[in-house]
Amino acid sequence: xxxxxxxxxxxxASVLRYEATSTGDPDSREILVRQEAVGVNFVDSLVxxxxxxxxxxxxxxxxxxxxxxxxGSDQVSFKxxxxxxxxxxxxxxxxxxxxxxxxxxxxxxDISTVQAAAFLAKGLTAWMGLRAMHKLKxxxxxxxxxxxxxVGSIVSRWAKHCGATVIGVAGSKQKxxxxxxxxxxxxxxxxxxFMNKVRALAPQGVDVVxxxxxxxxxxxxxAAVRDGGKILTIGAASGQARFDRAELxxxxxxxxxxxxxQYVNTTNQAAASAELFxxxxxxxxxxxxxxxxxxxxxxxxxxxxxxxxxxxxxxxIP
Numbered sequence: 001x002x003x004x005x006x007x008x009x010x011x012x013a014s015v016l017r018y019e020a021t022s023t024g025d026p027d028s029r030e031i032l033v034r035q036e037a038v039g040v041n042f043v044d045s046l047v048x049x050x051x052x053x054x055x056x057x058x059x060x061x062x063x064x065x066x067x068x069x070x071x072g073s074d075q076v077s078f079k080x081x082x083x084x085x086x087x088x089x090x091x092x093x094x095x096x097x098x099x100x101x102x103x104x105x106x107x108x109x110d111i112s113t114v115q116a117a118a119f120l121a122k123g124l125t126a127w128m129g130l131r132a133m134h135k136l137k138x139x140x141x142x143x144x145x146x147x148x149x150x151v152g153s154i155v156s157r158w159a160k161h162c163g164a165t166v167i168g169v170a171g172s173k174q175k176x177x178x179x180x181x182x183x184x185x186x187x188x189x190x191x192x193x194f195m196n197k198v199r200a201l202a203p204q205g206v207d208v209v210x211x212x213x214x215x216x217x218x219x220x221x222x223a224a225v226r227d228g229g230k231i232l233t234i235g236a237a238s239g240q241a242r243f244d245r246a247e248l249x250x251x252x253x254x255x256x257x258x259x260x261x262q263y264v265n266t267t268n269q270a271a272a273s274a275e276l277f278x279x280x281x282x283x284x285x286x287x288x289x290x291x292x293x294x295x296x297x298x299x300x301x302x303x304x305x306x307x308x309x310x311x312x313x314x315x316x317i318p
Contacts (some may be wrong), residue, residue, distance in 0.1 A: 003318070004094035005257060005298045007056040010050030013302035018295070021059070023096045025070065030098045031071040031078055037117035038092050038295065038316040039063030041150075042235070045305055054090065060314075061092030065107065065116035075101055085105040085116035087124055087269075088261045090104040093298055095318040100264050107272045115280060119154075123276040124269070125234065126154040130162070131272070132263040133232050133256050134208050138163025141202040143224050145214030145234060147183060148175040150313055151289060155210050156182035161284045164202060168222075171213070179286055189217065198224050214241045224306045225253055233257040261304045292317050 004021045007062065025030050038061055045051035047060050054060075065085035070079050078084060078101060086092075089103040107116050130136045142159055146152040147168030160166045160182060168183030170176050172190075180186035185201060187194055205226030211217055212235030221231050222243060233241050233255060243255060264272050279285070289312035293301050297316075304310040 002094055002096040003295070004059045004091070005061070005295065006057055006059055007048055008047065010056070013048070013299045013306060015048060016060070016299040018298065021094065023094070023098060026072040026075075026098055028072045029069055029100055029102075030073040030288050031075060031101050031104060032068040032073045033064070033066045033084060033086075033097050033099055033104075035066035035092070035095060035097060035318050036066045036113040037065050037292075038085075038094075038286070038302060038318065039117040040293075040305065040310075040314040040316060041121050042305075046094075046301060048302065050264045057131045059091040059094050059097075061085045061094075062122040063089060063117060064092040064097060065113035065120070067113075069096065077101055078106070078255060079105060083113060084138075085113065085120050087120040087264075093295065093316065095295070105269060106279060110279050114290060114292070114315055114317075117315045119276065119280060120223055120273065121130065121260065122139050122151045122154055122313065123280075124264045124272055125151050126158055127184065127272045127276055128258075128260050128263040129155055129210055129232050129234055133234075133258075133273075134230055134312070136162055136164055136208075139165075140208065141165040141167070141206045141230060142208045142210060143167040143169065143206045143221070144183070144199065144210045144212070145189075146171070147186070149235070152210070152212045153178070153182055154285060157284050158279055160184065161279065161282070167198060167201060167206065167224075169217070173192070175299040188213050189220065194220070195223060197238070201225065208232060210234060211241060218243055222247065222253070227251040230256060263308070288313055290315060 001021045068082040083103040166183045168179040170179040209221040209231045218241035291312035295316045295318045
């Protein structure tokens with residue numbers, strides 16, 4: 001038996017039910033993970049609300065870390081007692097989860113399961129933007145829309161660590177201090193002199209915009225990027241971004257999107273996670289607080305998530 005957070009219908013946080021469930025034994029491809037920490041991500045709220053469809057009833061969540069409890073008959077990659085994490089396998093909000101072995105990442109001794117659950121999905125999404133969608137190099141000037149968010153804050157700090165000039169954009173003046181900690185320049189989205197300040201650092205415009213907001217910031221992103229630059233639409237908290245296609249073509253601006261599993265998969269997830277772990281070891285994210293919540297309080301955590309009152313990098317502890 002296991003305890004899990006189950007949804008039987010779509011809706012607000014009240015549809016999250018903490019229940020006793022039966023996990024079962026792993027098949028030949030699977031591994032049973034005894035979970036020590038579960039990551040909370042924006043996509044979880046989309047699953048809950050029905051905007052990201054899964055078959056119901058379902059245990060929500062895609063990211064967790066813990067200990068191998070039982071292995072399937074064909075498994076040679078992992079053994080009982082190994083410490084593992086994953087960033088894209090359904091059923092994470094639970095004490096135990098059956099996970100395809102190909103989805104698991106071995107954790108080194110100096111990376112805790114709490115760190116893995118807090119950083120794997122968000123950190124590998126950042127890796128996607130900094131290494132796969134655009135190969136960031138020292139001297140690049142980037143603008144991060146939604147730099148106070150969890151992935152935006154990781155992208156900002158990682159890019160700055162790599163030698164890029166980072167313009168971090170906060171949705172409100174109240175979040176400027178938080179954004180400033182990871183940026184070369186922090187700006188509020190409604191700053192009356194926004195473009196003047198951007199052009200002071202990048203006279204021709206920035207090389208890349210990392211946009212985690214979507215439609216509300218699309219015009220600003222297009223104004224800030226240089227001709228021949230890129231806008232990476234990694235998030236859409238305000239809805240899908242809409243751009244003037246004629247202007248994009250005229251200015252040779254690329255719009256790239258997609259989800260982390262498209263760019264981080266079995267061919268490169270070990271190397272990508274190893275790079276992420278190196279950056280964690282280097283202390284690049286040391287100022288980002290990991291906040292712990294009990295698994296049985298997941299509904300309260302989602303209420304805070306919906307109200308944008310959820311601080312730090314949240315993890316659920318079974």
